[in-house]
Amino acid sequence: MPLLKLRESQIMKIHYLTGICAVFFVAIHILFRLIMPFGQSLEFHNVVANYHNMYYVILLELILVFISIHGFNGLRIILIELKQNQWWESTITILVLAAMIGVVAYGTRTIIIGSQL
Amino acid sequence: MGIKSNSENNPSTGGDIKLKSGREGLMGWLNPTRYGWERVSYWLQRLTGVGLLIYFIGHIYETSSLVNGINAWNSMLELTQTTGGHIFLLLVIGASTFHTVNGLRLIFTESGIGIGRPGRPDYPYDATSLNYKQKSGIWVAMLLAAIAMLYGGMVMFGDVS
Amino acid sequence: MSEETNKIKLKVYRTNYNKKESPHYDEFEVSVKRWTTVLDALLDAKSYSDSSLGIRYSCRMASCGSCGMKINGKPRLACYTKISELNDQTIVCDPLPSFPRIRDLVTDFTEFFSHHKKIEPYIHNEKVPIEVVNKDDLVEFKQTPEDVDKYLQFSYCIKCGLCYSACPTVATDTKFPGPQALSQAYRYMADNRDSGESTRLDIIDDRHGIWRCHFAGSCSNVCPKGVDPALGIQLLKGHLIGITKNDKKIATLRSKEE
Numbered sequence: 001m002p003l004l005k006l007r008e009s010q011i012m013k014i015h016y017l018t019g020i021c022a023v024f025f026v027a028i029h030i031l032f033r034l035i036m037p038f039g040q041s042l043e044f045h046n047v048v049a050n051y052h053n054m055y056y057v058i059l060l061e062l063i064l065v066f067i068s069i070h071g072f073n074g075l076r077i078i079l080i081e082l083k084q085n086q087w088w089e090s091t092i093t094i095l096v097l098a099a100m101i102g103v104v105a106y107g108t109r110t111i112i113i114g115s116q117l
Numbered sequence: 118m119g120i121k122s123n124s125e126n127n128p129s130t131g132g133d134i135k136l137k138s139g140r141e142g143l144m145g146w147l148n149p150t151r152y153g154w155e156r157v158s159y160w161l162q163r164l165t166g167v168g169l170l171i172y173f174i175g176h177i178y179e180t181s182s183l184v185n186g187i188n189a190w191n192s193m194l195e196l197t198q199t200t201g202g203h204i205f206l207l208l209v210i211g212a213s214t215f216h217t218v219n220g221l222r223l224i225f226t227e228s229g230i231g232i233g234r235p236g237r238p239d240y241p242y243d244a245t246s247l248n249y250k251q252k253s254g255i256w257v258a259m260l261l262a263a264i265a266m267l268y269g270g271m272v273m274f275g276d277v278s
Numbered sequence: 279m280s281e282e283t284n285k286i287k288l289k290v291y292r293t294n295y296n297k298k299e300s301p302h303y304d305e306f307e308v309s310v311k312r313w314t315t316v317l318d319a320l321l322d323a324k325s326y327s328d329s330s331l332g333i334r335y336s337c338r339m340a341s342c343g344s345c346g347m348k349i350n351g352k353p354r355l356a357c358y359t360k361i362s363e364l365n366d367q368t369i370v371c372d373p374l375p376s377f378p379r380i381r382d383l384v385t386d387f388t389e390f391f392s393h394h395k396k397i398e399p400y401i402h403n404e405k406v407p408i409e410v411v412n413k414d415d416l417v418e419f420k421q422t423p424e425d426v427d428k429y430l431q432f433s434y435c436i437k438c439g440l441c442y443s444a445c446p447t448v449a450t451d452t453k454f455p456g457p458q459a460l461s462q463a464y465r466y467m468a469d470n471r472d473s474g475e476s477t478r479l480d481i482i483d484d485r486h487g488i489w490r491c492h493f494a495g496s497c498s499n500v501c502p503k504g505v506d507p508a509l510g511i512q513l514l515k516g517h518l519i520g521i522t523k524n525d526k527k528i529a530t531l532r533s534k535e536e
Contacts, residue, residue: 151351
């Protein structure tokens with residue numbers, strides 16, 4: 001398991017970097033909702049139109065990856081502080097990795113299908 | 118002092134000395150008062166972090182409804198574009214602003230920037246790491262979160278775009 | 279000249295796990311003066327009301343670190359806390375949180391000391407043997423006052439355990455070394471007589487090591503000696519992550535002939 005072999009300082013560097021990158025990209029994502037009246041920006045055809053823009057698709061994918069890593073790593077940190085035994089730590093690490101991959105996969109599916117609509 | 122904790126026998130003290138672990142457990146986390154602003158910011162950072170993670174998962178799920186066509190999307194909007202949904206989104210805006218600004222402050226302070234340098238301690242032994250320069254970062258985070266929530270409220274409930 | 283006296287209520291946590299006594303609070307009414315400390319009040323209660331009160335204390339001047347306890351919800355040294363500064367007519371004394379309890383206000387420091395020992399709190403220097411057998415082997419490190427100032431405040435630690443009690447991570451994480459041990463790791467890293475930086479960084483760069491500190495600052499908030507453990511820990515993190523560099527030059531030795 002690659003995560004188990006990473007030093008904690010390396011994991012924290014990833015945590016900081018993904019956090020900073022996520023801020024930048026999420027800010028752009030939010031600004032997209034404000035280029036037209038808020039309610040209008042949520043209409044189906046306007047949302048789908050965004051998915052036809054390659055740069056927007058890349059932006060969404062990056063947000064997915066960065067926030068999944070940052071968020072689930074944060075959850076892992078909170079949970080391993082609650083209980084300390086080998087079983088709990090291994091289980092939490094595996095579940096967190098699975099959740100990261102699962103959320104990214106599910107979001108990517110939406111992006112791919114949305115871009116074809 | 119060779120007393121073992123958690124109900125282990127200790128021959129050096131000549132008998133069964135049972136000790137109860139004095140750890141505060143989760144209550145130690147949940148009470149953010151007593152220790153100053155940095156403890157409050159630790160508590161809020163965790164709370165907003167977990168809240169934002171839950172929101173993120175929900176958001177990925179709700180936006181996936183667009184793959185099922187316009188009807189599914191509109192049903193999702195009916196559920197979320199309500200007064201309750203907007204208030205919830207306001208909280209998310211506040212939480213994300215606080216978490217971001219405080220997170221940036223923590224990246225700096227946890228790298229040793231903005232917390233001062235070691236010196237010779239003297240009465241009243243004020244800790245240099247708890248200086249106002251980095252402490253004001255917490256207040257700025259709270260202020261920006263309040264401003265963001267105000268603006269978000271004006272966009273969602275008012276006529277501002 | 280007569281000093282004004284005031285009566286306060288002292289509530290003390292009582293228990294004896296050895297005798298399976300369930301925890302309860304005993305109340306004592308104590309007369310206090312302007313300068314009366316919590317320790318004075320406890321000893322007054324022990325002398326005149328209940329001699330079975332279990333308290334650990336020694337120097338009575340915030341130098342030994344023995345009398346740490348939770349006073350009105352916050353870890354403090356009983357000898358260093360005046361009743362008047364608490365602004366309360368009821369003073370509640372509990373044993374230090376996050377330490378196993380023995381009896382009444384007395385707690386067990388074994389785990390706390392073992393965390394401290396794990397970070398190897400002594401000078402690592404290959405040029406100097408740990409044990410000096412021959413008097414001619416005695417050497418002196420050339421360390422300037424400026425070099426000393428880089429770690430001096432961390433050497434003032436009296437191991438009272440208040441920082442360990444206040445820490446939110448210690449509250450749940452049994453493997454976390456605690457602010458005292460981590461700030462001592464910084465103390466030795468900043469000391470230019472020590473060359474054991476990589477050994478100590480390996481020890482603390484762990485799943486439950488230095489990175490479980492989140493700068494809640496409670497340790498520095500309660501430290502009675504101005505050690506500011508949070509400062510040491512964040513500076514150490516800066517070194518670990520590569521943002522700041524430890525540019526110390528190992529102190530040279532002055533031999534007997536010089």
